[in-house]
Amino acid sequence: MSDTVDRVRARLGDNANVWLVPAVILLGILYPFVEEGLQNLPLIGDFMPTTGTLVVMIAFTMMAVGLNIVVGYCGLLDLGYVAFYAVGAYTAGWLASQHFEQVTFHFGSSVDNGLVGIHVTMWVVLIVAGLLTMLAGIVIGLPTLRLRGDYLAIVTLGFGEIIPQVVRNGDSFGGFNLTNGTFGIAPIDPVGFPVLSAIGFFPENFQTSDNRERWYYMIAFLLLLFTIFCSVRLRDSRLGRAWIAIREDETAAAAMGVPLMRTKTWSYALGAFFGGIAGAYYASFKSGAFPADFYFNVSVFLLCMVILGGMGSIWGVTVGGMILAYLNFSGLSTIGSKIQDAGIDFDPTKYQFGIYGIIIVLMMLFRPAGLIPERRHKIELEEGVHDTPFYDVQTEGALTDRNPADD
């Protein structure tokens, strides 16, 4: 009996409500089609994000879900996640743009065959970007994951600065232009369906199709679902248990046969993997990889999403990510214009990080486990610690079987 309950619970993951997930997915798919209607609504219409904004929101949420594997599951504070975003974006830049004009190589690309440079179809680029970022995660992870707690955070902070710095100044590695320096790499090829387009409906190239935003949104939405799916599956696996065990007590985990280095490195590598895919996809959407995008504040921004949503809680991080990304890319400016309309001279976009800071402070004070706390944290906070009372209330005065030495 309890086994069935277990199985059902495992299948549902964080959700007690079976219908919530399919409903959200359905709404997600329908959104671009009802977008205009929603935007014409009185009062709230102006606050509805455009489909294009949603693509950006989803890309950042994907990164937050990836970061959650590192910070939320394994308990490793990573302050340099922006490095993985950068590696992903530049992989797209290298494999799908005119950057390497020395060669002309096309593989299922959605752009004109005559263009110089390497042009690999974005589908392959996404996979390669994920794998390359994973490799970057392992390379960064191996020397640093031996450190504990604060020390690890400081070293990741360092790497988060090193990689963007290299990218900014990578226009001449011994004369070889790797990253095109401060100008970045642009344009990056759009996503498309070079093979499927033969049967119609599917555009060969999102950029030139009638519904650029809508197509980008649909694929982004699928990528996010894929990330969440993997993340849930990993959490409920042998590896996920090992991550959480390390988070809870590293020494005990090692004594139970969990190889610390390997397990931590995997959390780093897998967290990086999704960041790389998101970075590459976003680079394709905005058609460029620019070094100005890879500053430390992105790492902090992503970490804020994880904290706001609830460390370790996939659904929480997804919601937290969408909320913060929405505020950052559209919400605050909408609110700002409303305030201006009301005749008050105040622009909240100028104070964006201050506002996120206030949100984090308030969260820590009033809801430390996040918007949707991880199941484990939730149990702790709601039920408190189970305790047998010293005295049996019914038979007044009689001692219960509780042993005073246990306290």
Place this chain on the structure above:
Amino acid sequence: MSEDPNLLVATKVRKEFGGLLASDDIDFTIPRGSIVALIGPNGAGKTTFFNQLTGVYKPTSGSIVFDGTEVVNMPPHAITALGIGRTFQNIRLFSQMSALENVLVGMHCRLRSGILGAILRPGRVKREEAESRDRARELLVYCGLPRRHNERSSSLPYGDQRRLEVARALATDPKLLLLDEPTAGMNPQESADFTAFVRRVRDEKGLAVLLIEHDMKVVMGVSERITVLEYGAKIAEGVPEEIQSDERVIEAYLGKGAVA
């Protein structure tokens, strides 16, 4: 290879922390299938010695051979995989995880599914998960935890947490079980139950047990051989009767005047 009658042989194990000598060339053996105890006053270096057996500390010099393998330079998880399971003096459960999950973590090194297995979850992995869950439940029941398997481990009563630690250690499928003060905080009845339980585990699972213990009733009742440490050095070794009458031991515990 003919089987060595000793499961573990430690030779001249020495551990220095700066100027402090925590293990002073300790020689120590654990015969297969035996229950042996390590006793000594507080600060005698018992837990330090334990930590060297399990790879948490690396000895300054000396050798520890477990079941034919030198383990001195091995990381803790590899030593666990070889077959040394342990509990901790101050309970170290994974407090946010359920009792069942705690035991499942203990099985980590005996399970095989990897990352792709976790994501794709093919039949092989599903079967492995289901089997390990069944086995974990059995172990919990075996260790005296018939209920509350899905409850967060830190919400269990103290005695159950101790039992859970043993269940988790047994989940690693050990040949040698190390118990660090397992009856600390238990009342006499619980201690007696626990003593019987340790003997039962040894008999039924065919493993050797090394325990650190302060409760002399438990120590004398359950162990076949006792080693006494003081200031990091071994001062006595023998069967319980010998230890009880050993002058140096009495002196170490009660002070010099007590012998006369």
